[in-house]
Amino acid sequence: SQKIEQNSEALNIQEGKTATLTCNYTNYSPAYLQWYRQDPGRGPVFLLLIRENEKEKRKERLKVTFDTTLKQSLFHITASQPADSATYLCAFYGGSQGNLIFGKGTKLSVKP
Amino acid sequence: GAVVSQHPSRVICKSGTSVKIECRSLDFQATTMFWYRQFPKQSLMLMATSNEGSKATYEQGVEKDKFLINHASLTLSTLTVTSAHPEDSSFYICSARDVGRPGQYFGPGTRLTVT
Numbered sequence: 001s002q003k004i005e006q007n008s009e010a011l012n013i014q015e016g017k018t019a020t021l022t023c024n025y026t027n028y029s030p031a032y033l034q035w036y037r038q039d040p041g042r043g044p045v046f047l048l049l050i051r052e053n054e055k056e057k058r059k060e061r062l063k064v065t066f067d068t069t070l071k072q073s074l075f076h077i078t079a080s081q082p083a084d085s086a087t088y089l090c091a092f093y094g095g096s097q098g099n100l101i102f103g104k105g106t107k108l109s110v111k112p
Numbered sequence: 113g114a115v116v117s118q119h120p121s122r123v124i125c126k127s128g129t130s131v132k133i134e135c136r137s138l139d140f141q142a143t144t145m146f147w148y149r150q151f152p153k154q155s156l157m158l159m160a161t162s163n164e165g166s167k168a169t170y171e172q173g174v175e176k177d178k179f180l181i182n183h184a185s186l187t188l189s190t191l192t193v194t195s196a197h198p199e200d201s202s203f204y205i206c207s208a209r210d211v212g213r214p215g216q217y218f219g220p221g222t223r224l225t226v227t
Contacts, residue, residue, distance in 0.1 A: 009153075034215055041223065043116075043205045044156070046215030089155070099146070100207075100216055104155040 002028040002094040006103035013080055014111055021075040021106045023090035030092035033066055033073045038087045038105065047088075048075075080110045114210045115139050118219035125196055125226055132192045133222045135206030141186035142208035146216070147179075150203045162189040196226040 003026045013019050023033065032051040036044035050057040050066045050073065057064045063076040077084050087105040094101045115138040125131050135145055143164045148156040160170045160181050168181035180192040193200055207218040 036215075036218075041203075041221065043118075043207070043218030043221045046217065049214040099158050099161065101158075102155045104153075 002026070002101060004090060004092060004101055004103040006088075006090060006106045008106045009104070010107045010109070012109045012111065015081060017080055019077040019080045019084070019108055019110070021088050021090075021108065023073040023075065023103055025071050025092065028092070028094050029068065029071075030094060032092065033064075034091045034100070035062075035064055035073075035075050036089040036091060036102075038089055040087075044089055044102075077108075080108075082110045082112050084108060085110050113139055114213055114217040116206065116208055116217050116219040118206055118222050120222060121220060122223045123225070125224070127197055127226055128195055130192055130194045131196055131224060132190055133204055133206075133224075135189045135191070135208075135219050137187045137208050137210075137217075140208075140210040142189075142210070143186060145183060145189040145206055145208045147181060147189075147191050148205045148207065150205060150221075156205065159191075193224065196224070198226045200224065201226045 005024045034049045035047045038044040048064045050064045052068050061078045065074045087107045089102050089105045091100050091102045117136045119134045145162040147159045149159050150156045158171050159174045160168045162168045162181045162183040164183045170176045183189040203221050205221040207216045209216050
């Protein structure tokens with residue numbers, strides 16, 4: 001079955017550093033991947049979508065890469081700030097109904 | 113743009129009672145809405161896909177008689193948890209897609225506690 005994995009449950013970094021989160025997928029070749037941010041007790045917020053023919057996508061301090069050979073997407077936050085602390089989820093459309101399938105997320109903590 | 117609201121944000125109910133959760137798309141029309149459940153430290157699990165004017169499509173293992181979904185208009189879907197049990201306590205989140213925008217837009221979630 002299709003699987004999406006975010007290997008790190010938690011990531012702690014110092015303010016100002018670049019945070020790099022990893023998303024791997026198996027048994028599927030999604031046409032695009034999505035990244036969401038979720039704060040405690042809140043619904044996810046859409047951040048970025050990257051298509052399979054795009055190697056890299058940027059939005060302000062965020063950068064996403066998509067390597068279809070490695071079946072992996074990397075999510076980078078440069079010049080990280082404490083306000084970036086949240087859980088970040090990757091997702092793709094798959095499943096029998098073509099629904100959004102989420103990874104478990106990586107909880108990022110940025111220390112001042 | 114693409115704002116989704118949910119009501120209530122928190123609800124506590126007694127075992128055996130029913131609870132209704134509303135999901136609204138505020139600034140766009142959503143022919144399809146999605147209902148998810150999320151347990152602590154777990155990923156979002158899709159429960160059902162709600163289609164305006166027709167029956168919802170439920171994921172395997174989700175009891176359609178227990179989780180009643182109604183999508184009566186292009187901006188409103190409701191989820192009713194019938195005869196709630198403590199194991200139904202969870203965080204319920206709805207979402208919708210806005211045609212022409214990437215991604216999916218989520219409501220703020222409803223924390224259900226069944227005592």
